[in-house]
Amino acid sequence: KTESEDVVAPFNDNEQLRYQKYVPPAMGGSNTNPSARDWMKAANICYEACDRKMISLTKKMLKKERGVMIVAKDTTHQSKLRDMLLKNTKLTANDIFLIAKDKSIFLTDESVKKKKTPDYKVVIVTKRKAQGYTLTRLSVMITSVYPSNNATREQLAGRINRLGQKTEPLLYKTTHIGLLTTIMENHNSAKSLSAALQSMAEGK
Numbered sequence: 001k002t003e004s005e006d007v008v009a010p011f012n013d014n015e016q017l018r019y020q021k022y023v024p025p026a027m028g029g030s031n032t033n034p035s036a037r038d039w040m041k042a043a044n045i046c047y048e049a050c051d052r053k054m055i056s057l058t059k060k061m062l063k064k065e066r067g068v069m070i071v072a073k074d075t076t077h078q079s080k081l082r083d084m085l086l087k088n089t090k091l092t093a094n095d096i097f098l099i100a101k102d103k104s105i106f107l108t109d110e111s112v113k114k115k116k117t118p119d120y121k122v123v124i125v126t127k128r129k130a131q132g133y134t135l136t137r138l139s140v141m142i143t144s145v146y147p148s149n150n151a152t153r154e155q156l157a158g159r160i161n162r163l164g165q166k167t168e169p170l171l172y173k174t175t176h177i178g179l180l181t182t183i184m185e186n187h188n189s190a191k192s193l194s195a196a197l198q199s200m201a202e203g204k
Helices: 014-024 036-063 075-088 110-113 152-156 179-186 193-202
Strands: 003-006 070-074 096-098 122-126 139-143 170-176
Touching: 014 036, 036 075, 036 170, 036 179, 036 193, 070 075, 075 096, 075 122, 075 139, 122 152, 139 152, 170 179, 179 193
Parallel strands: 003 170, 070 122, 070 139, 096 122, 139 170
Antiparallel strands: none
């Protein structure tokens, strides 16, 4: 069994004011002619709010003794989320694993029991690295809105939903706000964030 939930990540006051400067009135802002750069800045502010929400959701899941897979935009974002976890939770560096080009993992109840793999509480992956590892020891996937094809999203979801998974229901949580909500609802299959923002700017 699986349960999916879209979770709004609220802006703080500073983010709200900054966001409104970059987006058009139709999206609650004051910018009557946003440039491509303005759209990108607005999206980055949305991601700031989503990062905070992803960390708070992870804390909540860890309290329920559920291991968490976090999906990051890229390797820079991966490191940022790890640092936020170390600062805002009781996790240590030994509790977190980052999937990299040359670093994969087979994290199952069995591998932990046999001491073949450390019992990582959180594994942070990038949206591009959707294959070649197993995370059935974990039972929650927390992500934000990263435009990609459906096959990639299914591959990511499948890292915890595989043979050997013993926890039910598996939880899938997607954080979003502002532009990211619009992308999630209309442009999530764009090849990239810039392509999704472009189609929004053109009103497609």
